[in-house]
Amino acid sequence: MKEKTIDYVLRATWMAVSKMYNEEAGKAGSTMATGFALLSIDPEKGTPSTSLGPKMGMEATSLSRILRTMEDKGIIVRKRNPEDGRSVLINLTNFGLEMRNFSKGVVLRFDEAVKENVSEEDLRTFIEVAHTIMELINNKKIYKPETSAK
Template identity: 60%
Template sequence: MEKYKSIDHQLRATWQAVAKMYNEQALTHNSTMATAFVLLNIDKINGTPSTALGPLMGMEPTSLSRILKNMEDKGAICREKNPDDGRSVIIKLTEYGKEMRAVSKGHVIQFNETVIQNVSQKDLEGFFNVTSKINKLISDKEIYKETSNKAV
């Protein structure tokens, strides 16, 4: 199969282009796409338990810890004891963090609005339908039903 006709190639190449675009925008604010993603996933009013952030974003704890430390050093977040569970902390946005969250949200909205203006409603519905089916096939373990030790 030609790589340009491969579904996974198109998904990967498109995501890499989107990630590069977002990282270029984040860089103009002395930030990264990963930081912006975290900002958008923290409840702006009540904060979010640190233990809930990783699963919420599909991120490994070590990667998330590094990002949170960096965000705390920059003054975008603060940590408070979780009143419901003394063993964990709530990650809360500072005023600066809320400002940066608004900037990040603006970039996401601009991306979505631009795509919506340039892609038909029918094509967008097809895109969401296909990606939903791919995710279901993966979560239902329908792609590789047999466990194999064969090299890829």
């Protein structure tokens, strides 16, 4: 394809970012998915397991696998939610807090590098375009939902 589609640019860029994050996470024996989970867990109060999936945009089965691995590595502990005995809070261990700080540093370094190499105006435009794309998708303005024939 001579001219790249918007979809291609988005996918190729995200794949490069994902690979970069996985390489950095690998230096600490982790993965990008684990880092993302660490950054989504409240470091002080913990986070209900039921709200973690939607917060991360993940399916329950994928999230369960990540949480099980994190628990096996001593990064998190599951505790009964004192406000709702039916739910579980995901809390970071001391090792989990260290890993969270590492993940946060990786993300902040990426942000710094982009901001050092992209003008404020271009970055603002990029963010506006990304928001517009998300709005088009969320409001089903690209592909209309099928209506039932009556």
